[in-house]
Ligand SMILES: Cc1cc2nc3c(=O)[nH]c(=O)nc-3n(C[C@H](O)[C@H](O)[C@H](O)COP(=O)(O)OP(=O)(O)OC[C@H]3O[C@@H](n4cnc5c(N)ncnc54)[C@H](O)[C@@H]3O)c2cc1C
């Protein structure tokens with residue numbers, strides 16, 4: 001085992017996800033404390049463009065496992081490929097983004113290699129030579145500090161917790177890894193709903209969400225307009241999703257997405273504990289609600305007591321004026 | 324095409340619970356414990372499949388002695404029998420050792436599929452079922468919202484929801500599936516179900532029954548340990564912006580731009 005940190009890059013059709021570059025940031029801090037180098041890995045099929053983007057992120061090396069068998073997602077194949085790269089790279093720590101993909105691939109790979117895994121962390125540091133991770137549990141009602149009893153270990157880090165590094169460094173060397181894969185038994189055969197918005201809810205810098213207070217599917221129009229103006233993603237409470245006003249993929253909360261944007265605007269959302277579980281680590285929270293006693297105001301940095309159908313369009317107009 | 328289905332159920336505090344911490348642990352006295360809600364969706368799917376196709380639902384719960392009460396809830400809604408893995412020697416581990424314990428139990432139960440929750444709502448690891456699949460060399464499908472077995476009962480077609488996308492996944496059986504909200508509404512126990520649950524068998528298994536090496540599980544086998552548990556940092560008190568919609572919106576935009584600097 002080396003003292004190196006390996007970050008597992010993640011992408012979609014449009015390119016690498018921002019979280020990949022955030023992982024480099026976290027890895028650099030850990031590598032400085034452990035005295036190792038930061039390396040990255042890209043896995044998939046036809047991922048040359050992802051590798052090209054990653055090599056400029058200030059890494060010591062980028063492993064590329066590019067194999068036709070890694071086209072459609074198949075958990076067994078991805079875990080298999082990654083385990084082969086890890087055996088070659090011998091890192092002390094492997095970092096993933098705590099996305100659905102990252103959580104799934106990390107768990108399968110950790111079991112394959114018999115490593116520990118700490119999921120969905122919001123901070124990582126080295127203390128007396130040991131890796132200590134901070135992670136919310138009980139939907140954010142408590143914060144745990146977890147120590148890896150030994151290295152190597154795998155960790156997934158929540159998106160948006162640290163800024164991404166700039167990808168403007170001299171290109172790192174690429175090491176192509178020829179992986180041997182078996183035919184997977186479970187695999188994706190079709191994608192039925194593509195991520196709709198340009199901005200992925202989990203990674204968005206700004207999220208504007210509507211709840212039962214929007215009163216119907218049309219009520220999401222002013223919420224969507226504000227999200228568009230701000231270049232943000234559209235979120236929703238479970239009440240709005242359960243009512244069928246908006247697709248489940250927008251749900252924020254314990255049984256939906258966990259988001260930590262720099263700005264979260266909740267309109268017509270009361271602030272139930274299960275909703276807060278998905279957004280309470282947002283940097284700035286704005287609540288718009290006509291009930292001054294709504295619990296959402298307790299965690300909001302800025303609150304407006306009023307009708308969202310008046311406040312949202314007005315806010316949209318004011319923000320447009322700011323240019 | 325009857326199905327033997329095992330459902331992995333964890334006992335968790337109800338999500339409305341107020342969490343009190345003492346000595347770096349959660350105070351469990353007075354907490355209302357429930358079946359972990361995601362795993363409950365899996366249980367519901369298992370019950371429906373057996374109602375349609377025949378077979379048997381076995382609930383498996385690894386947890387302390389007083390979790391029996393929670394196991395009865397699974398029997399009350401229709402699980403046929405339950406295995407309670409209970410042994411202090413197995414406690415205090417991590418997701419890896421939990422998976423090892425559950426995998427050891429699954430080796431002793433014939434099954435066509437295993438259902439579990441996408442993640443437990445207390446510790447939120449989202450790794451135990453996937454690890455179980457790998458340990459048993461089985462395929463898995465995560466975050467399932469629709470499920471259809473193939474006509475021959477040897478494969479299944481699932482829709483899963485991950486990172487804002489919906490994919491169709493196919494897998495051979497046996498396999499491990501994790502349930503996501505949207506898979507279906509869960510049923511409530513009837514009085515008859517609750518009474519009937521008292522007569523259904525719950526079998527206790529300990530480390531010896533599972534034939535696992537104590538060094539591989541519990542505290543000894545864990546790769547990660549808890550250092551500290553703290554309440555979340557309090558957020559500084561917020562500002563309520565006064566005035567009518569126009570005035571408040573204008574001031575809010577200014578504050579977000581100039582004070583918070585987020586837009
Ligand atoms: C196991 C479990 C998991 C759950 N997971 C989630 C989850 O992931 N995400 C989630 O969100 N919920 C979740 N819930 C549900 C949660 O408990 C709440 O029921 C839900 O969050 C309520 O949504 P809401 O705030 O939109 O609705 P409500 O609580 O009904 O609040 C609507 C709010 O809108 C305000 N309002 C009404 N009209 C207007 C108007 N014109 N202008 C301004 N304000 C207005 C009202 O004052 C009120 O505060 C979960 C529950 C359970 C039990």
Ligand SMILES: Cc1cc2nc3c(=O)[nH]c(=O)nc-3n(C[C@H](O)[C@H](O)[C@H](O)COP(=O)(O)OP(=O)(O)OC[C@H]3O[C@@H](n4cnc5c(N)ncnc54)[C@H](O)[C@@H]3O)c2cc1C
Nearest residue numbers: 331332385417418421439440442443446447448449450451
């Ligand atoms: C504060 C705290 C922090 C922790 N942090 C970590 C950590 O970072 N890494 C780590 O490896 N462990 C950690 N643990 C230990 C871990 O939570 C337990 O080992 C637990 O059994 C597995 O995690 P989970 O319940 O979150 O499982 P998940 O993987 O989230 O559970 C998903 C599903 O697996 C099934 N399942 C899980 N547990 C059981 C069970 N006991 N019986 C039956 N079915 C079950 C259920 O279907 C459940 O829905 C932590 C524990 C605490 C108290």
